[in-house]
Amino acid sequence: MAREPQGRGGRRDRDENPEFADRLVAINRVSKTVKGGKRFGFAALVVVGDQKGRVGFGKGKAKEVPEAIRKATEQAKRGMMRVPLREGRTLHHDIEGRHGAGRVVMRTAPHGTGIIAGGPMRAVFEMLGIQDVVAKSLGSQNPYNMIRATLDGLRKEQSPRNVAQRRGKKVADILRRGDEPADAEPAEA
Numbered sequence: 662m663a664r665e666p667q668g669r670g671g672r673r674d675r676d677e678n679p680e681f682a683d684r685l686v687a688i689n690r691v692s693k694t695v696k697g698g699k700r701f702g703f704a705a706l707v708v709v710g711d712q713k714g715r716v717g718f719g720k721g722k723a724k725e726v727p728e729a730i731r732k733a734t735e736q737a738k739r740g741m742m743r744v745p746l747r748e749g750r751t752l753h754h755d756i757e758g759r760h761g762a763g764r765v766v767m768r769t770a771p772h773g774t775g776i777i778a779g780g781p782m783r784a785v786f787e788m789l790g791i792q793d794v795v796a797k798s799l800g801s802q803n804p805y806n807m808i809r810a811t812l813d814g815l816r817k818e819q820s821p822r823n824v825a826q827r828r829g830k831k832v833a834d835i836l837r838r839g840d841e842p843a844d845a846e847p848a849e850a
Contacts, residue, residue: 683709683734684784686718687804688726705729706804708781709737710788713749716815717741718785718808742812745820750792753821758814763806764799767814781807789815 687706692699703726710716717740721732747753752769759765765782770793776786778796781804786794798807825832 680711681709681738682712682788683707683737684788685730686781686784686808688729700724703729705733706781706808707733707737708784708788708808709734709741710785710790712788712790714746714790715741715743716785716789716812718812720805742816744789744815744818745823746789746791747820749790751794752791752818754818756814756817758810758812758817760809760813761801761806763801763803763810765807765810765814766797766799767811768795769793770795780804782811784808785811785815 685705685707689704689706691702691704693702702722702724704720704722705726706718706720707730708716708718717737719733719736719738719740721729721734721736723729723732745753747769750772752767755766755768757764757766767778767782770777772793774793774795776783776791776794776796778786778794779798782796782798785808786796796811798810801807801810821832821835825835828835
């Protein structure tokens with residue numbers, strides 16, 4: 662059997678996983694002034710997800726753009742997190758996320774709303790697999806801070822099943838609307 666060609670460093674690339682999609686959010690060109698002129702480098706910000714409730718982000722720096730993107734993608738895959746989704750399409754409840762001066766507000770939305778969010782937040786929602794959400798970025802417009810604030814809010818997301826399990830109740834008790842208990846009789850006026 663023939664051996665497959667190996668990448669740099671003698672390791673075979675394991676990045677051929679079709680289950681993950683990635684989205685390049687930002688590329689920043691940085692320069693360093695040296696004796697002979699300027700040296701340019703690139704910083705890439707990438708969001709990776711399986712579009713079924715897992716998402717992660719990474720940043721990579723290198724002298725060439727493809728290498729920076731590859732590094733960022735690898736870091737994003739290492740730092741993935743799972744987010745519970747309602748019906749696989751939206752959030753369970755409204756959330757606010759913060760990071761530094763960045764603040765984002767994310768609201769659950771009815772079927773057919775679509776993703777109403779700007780730039781970096783949209784990339785996170787698309788890679789996560791959310792189809793209906795309304796989000797607003799307040800404060801910092803820096804894509805790094807916006808993504809971190811979005812992921813901070815998504816970490817706070819809790820499904821009714823998790824809340825019921827933690828509180829020792831049934832899911833129906835958690836989802837019940839109104840303030841009166843289940844066995845209470847309606848008061849007459």
